[in-house]
Amino acid sequence: MTQDVNFxxxxxxxxxxxxxxxxxxxxxxxxxxxxxxxxKEAEIAQRVADRRDRRSAVPAPLY
Structure with a gap:
């Protein structure tokens, strides 16, 4: 389980x-x-949150 960055x-x-x-x-x-x-855990959690935000911002390809 990934911890929240603020936590x-x-x-x-x-x-x-x-x-x-x-x-x-x-x-x-x-x-x-x-x-x-x-x-260190906060830095990891921040990278995970950033990656999740980038993935959700990219629209799914249309086929």
Missing amino acids: CWDQAQLHQDRADATDLPNVRAVALAAALSWR
């Missing part, structure tokens, strides 16, 4: 904020890794 960016920001707010190095490391993963 992915929200999750990335949530984990980035968590990393910024903690003094614990292990919590920071995990939160930063999660934020990076969600950013």
Whole structure:
């Protein structure tokens, strides 16, 4: 299942904020890794959405 782009960016920001707010190095490391993963997922979701929009904009050929 493909995640929504906005959901992915929200999750990335949530984990980035968590990393910024903690003094614990292990919590920071995990939160930063999660934020990076969600950013990558957001980029993938954006490419999928763009591709879907391009495909729906192209009219079907008439035979």
